[in-house]
Amino acid sequence: MDTNMIDTEAIETFDKFADEYDTWFDRHPAVFQSELAAFKKLIPESGDGLEIGVGSGRFASRRGIKTGVEPSDKLGEMAKIRGIDIHKCTAETLPFKDQQFDFILLSTVLCYVRVPLMALQEVKRVLKTNGILVIGMIDRKSFLGQIYEIKKQENKFYQHAHFYSAAEILDLLHEINFEEEVYQTIFSPIENISTPEPIKPDYGEGGFIVISAKLAKKFFYPSI
Template sequence: MAKIKPFEQFTQRYEQWFENHYYTYISEVEAVKKLLPSGKGIEIGVGSGRFSLPLGIKFGVEPSLKMAKISKQKGIYVIRAAAEYLPVKNRSFNFVLLVTTICFVDDLKKTFEETRRILKKGGNVVIGFIDKNSPLGRFYQKNKEKNPFYRYAQFYSTEEVVALLKNTGFGNFSFVQTVFYLPENIREVQPVKEGYGEGSFVVIKAQRIER
């Protein structure tokens, strides 16, 4: 089962996080934008559309009813489904976006296999996430039980995500990073740098490789 319980119960708290940490949120949007390809895209784990809307993505997948309703109200076409079982035709999209989604799926390998299946030849997946080895990743893990969302989360390192992407048919990797302080201490939009290992929020772009 997709981990939707906290998103159903604490919808307003989820939304309020983006208001309270506006500059962190904008920094993450800008980082994703750096690696986002052109073409027809879909966001898996679209939530309330906080990323799809500013990035111009018209399609989303979301298991939470309350989150899906918010996205639909913003004009996004939302499919109610889990990431591991996408009711989407093969090779339908030029790119797939997942932002802070991989830590909430039940089976990340299956999620990446499904992502690859719905990508067109040469298509790309773009993944934004909190690296578990970063300062923010360590903070979230240390305080998991205090947070209604992250107590359900499984955090990954960049190396772990890359290894699993390679294993499921992806290559040609690009990386950017941002969020260099804890969100409570961020008072302006953070820079976006190439690579990973410094910033807590990492974005990976990987291309579908034909086997």
């Protein structure tokens, strides 16, 4: 794989500040519960799941996902402690066979992928025909996305990120023949959230968007 497609600085940052990243969820429990609840609406209760960019395993361990991809050694070790089987690689080169997983989760990952379409095509390869892809993301056009864009250089984790709008990711999914449903949560500034936020359909208000995508069904019309 072309090493120019791997953001080594981002990986080094997550390695260096792994503890700080992991404890963020403890410092913002209501935000974590809001995002977890949004995922719960869309992630299947059973099946063989994979999380790409599994981080320290916070979401995977709560959603019954046993396999994770994580390029950061330190975060990968944390995820192993939480019971996740870790593969050190990136989203563009997954070490799995075709149509292996029933569902795949990417939570705040595409903003670190330099060629998102390539990553999504690789996800499509290892996802079963009737499988579900679930994407969690910060919508760049939301109030939260705008805050992060303005303060990006002050945040050690997000200074390496390229945030996308929900519409941009939906366009990429349509390009590779996925159809989707979308939910949103996080309607208040992070520091003001003390209880879990509501979950609403669609996007445009919430800062955190969750997309559930399936391969679109092909219709064959009889020849006349």
